[in-house]
Amino acid sequence: MIQNLIDGVLTGSYLSLGAIGLTLVMHILRFANFSHAELLSLGAYAALVFDALVTALVPVLAAKLGPLSLTYALLIAILISMVLTGISAVLIDRLVFKRVREKGWELSMVFASFGMALIIRNVIGLIFGLSPELYSKDIAFAMILSRDPLILVKPDQVFVLIAALALMFVLHLILSRTTFGYALRAVAENPSLAQVNGVNLARTVTAVWLIGGGLAAVAGVFYGLSHQVIPVMGRDLVLPIFAATIVGGIGSVYGAVLGGFIVGIAGNLALVVLPSGYTPSIPFMLILIVLMIRPHGLFGEARA
Amino acid sequence: MIGTISYLVFFATTASILAIAVLGLNLQWGNTGLFNGGVVAFFGAGAYGTLILGGTPQDGHLGGYGLFYPLALLGGMIAAGLMAWVVGLLTLRLRHDYLAIATFGVAVAFENLMRNAEWLAGGAKGVRGFERPLRDALGDGFLYNIAFFFTVLIILIAVYLFLERLVASPFGRLLRAIREDEEAAASLGKTPSRIRLTAFITGSVILGLAGGLYGTFYAFVSPQDVLPTLTFQIWAMLIVGGAGNNRGAVFGAFLIWGAWTASGWALSRFAPIEAQLYTGSMQFVLIGVVIVGMLMWRPQGLLPERLVVSQRGSKE
Secondary structure (H helix, E strand, O other): OOHHHHHHHHHHHHHHHHHHHHHHHHHOOOOEEEOOOHHHHHHHHHHHHHHHHHEEEEEEEEEEEOOOOOOOHEEEHHHHHHHHHHHHHHHHHHHHHHHHHHHHOOOOOHHHHHHHHHHHHHHHHHHOOOOOOOOOOOOOOEEEEEOOEEEEEEEEHHHHHHHHHHHHHHHHHHHHHHHHHHHHHHHOOOOOHHHHOOOOOOHHHHHHHHHHHHHHHHHHHHHHOOEEEEOOOOHHHHHHHHHHHHHHOOOOOOHHHHHHHHHHHHHHHHHHHHHHHHHHHHHHHHHHOOOOOOOOOOOOOOOO | OOOHHHHHHHHHHHHHHHHHHHHHHHHHHHHOOOOOOOOOOOHHHHHHHHHHHOOOOOOOOOOOOOOHHHHHHHHHHHHHHHEEEEEEOOOOOOOOHHHHHHHHHHHHHHHHHHHHHHHHHHHHHOOOOOOOEEEEEEOOOOOHHHHHHHHHHHHHHHHHHHHHHHHHHHHHHHHHHOOOOOOOOHHOOHHHHHHHHHHHHHHHHHHHHHHHHHHHOOOOOOHHHHOOOHHHHHHHHHHHHHOOOOOHHHHHHHHHHHHHHHHHHHHHHHHHHHHHHHHHHHHHHHHHHHHHHHHHHHOOOOOOOOOOOOOOOOOO
16 A cells, blocks of 8 residues: 555656646646656667667766666756757747647647657557667666565666656746746637737747756656566557546646546555556546546646 | 458448447537546446447456346446546536546556456456347347347437437537636536536447447457547547537548548558568558648538527528
8 A cells, every 4th residue: 555655656757747748738728648658768769779879988987876766867858858859849830730720720739749749659669679778788776665564666667656756846947936937828718919019939849848848857767667668658658648638737837746646546545446457548537437427637727 | 243242331330330429429519518538437337338238258358248238238338338427527617637647647547447357358368259130040140240230320320310410409508608718607507617517428328339330240359349449539530520520530430440441451462571560550641641641621520510509690
């Protein structure tokens, strides 16, 4: 039970990172982006490639950080992957979503995102093969926190949680303390009014994709560290991430963080009462419960 | 010769069943602007409902009520409608993203439930023990398939005529009014959320009908039949054919199903052995490209929606 709770918090840390970007995009561009989870796989695979590349170029960096299975090379690869995934998100928007948006077919954006998800997921499968990959072939030994009840935590999981919380704190500072943060909130509130006040709409949209893509990349790597890197990971993550945004309230960054942890914990706690086969249905049950009790989520506001 | 004809009948039957599903989706998306991200769940509810209600008794899972076939099919349609009612009631008052996400969630949960709940529908093994109607009279061969094809064709025509009537009626005008400008429609005393719910349920019942016929055709349904692939295929059919145009929906169904079967055949025939594992991925990339490409370059589809003018102003 306590083990499930701990595992849930760790699952929640990467779901939250994924949900933050998604909720921002849904808030500013007003469409449910079904290809957001594919940015997680894109980031995970980019890190895989650059991890191998950096290790090959500078073998010294293959050293591990303390008790973690994470190497210095992977740390550098994560940073590169954040930038690349952010840029990819901007490019996908420029090439596809922006064109559909400008034609005034706002509802069709959802369709376009489904199409993009199919393309990205399967192109990754074609390039990297359909079998799972790992960042480290070594077995990560878990630390025993307590023997009765048995509670195990891997050092990597602790790192993932701390790093995720740190990133969220940085994002919080940016959103609440900088002019850019105000501009972002202004655009979400009322795009035309924000433009009248000198906020550059196109630049704000680009920034949202960069942030969303960067966080998605980290989320993807963290998922890969906890499980494995596999082309269909986006397919399995899309519903939990959406559930996190709905539980938190679409558009609320803090809601997305809390929602991510709630979805992660609920999914792991459900294992106590339900066979593990039913885990993929849990996010949907949460969505139904939230829609019944509090349709706009914990922090969301009603908006047409 | 008989082989070719029998294959063509098989192809046309499947395409016609899918065309019925595309017509149901067209009522939701094309005419009302409702995004259904879980087409396959409503299709699956129809298939599972029909087979469970109409099948012979089975050990270990629900079913075997042996209902008179039309009643079983009706039961499948009602199952799809009930699911649409629950989802629609919860989401149609909210902004449109919620319906997209909730319907997507329904499809994931439906497939997950069918795969795991053996007591309900046989789990991964699927629902067996369904006997196709009139099998004693027509046998199992070519004659049966021809008869079944014509039955499906008649149902397709009936659904088409029903929807054409519906779209041309005041109710159809109301759907378009809500799709174009919800507030304007509300200001005229209409209740958009209720009308949308009606359209969503009607469309889902038609999807359930298509699913029921599909289940009948194969006399078997398993979780493999309710994968998200089918949702993408049915969408591609509607978008390529032309959302809002019933003729386009039927045309798109035959075209995309033809292209899908042909590309699958070509890949299995000509792709090198090492690449065989990846033919599925290639087909998915193709269908993704078709969806995105159509949205970017010809969003109205091959047969665009025709402008309906209810009452022409008198010419001066």
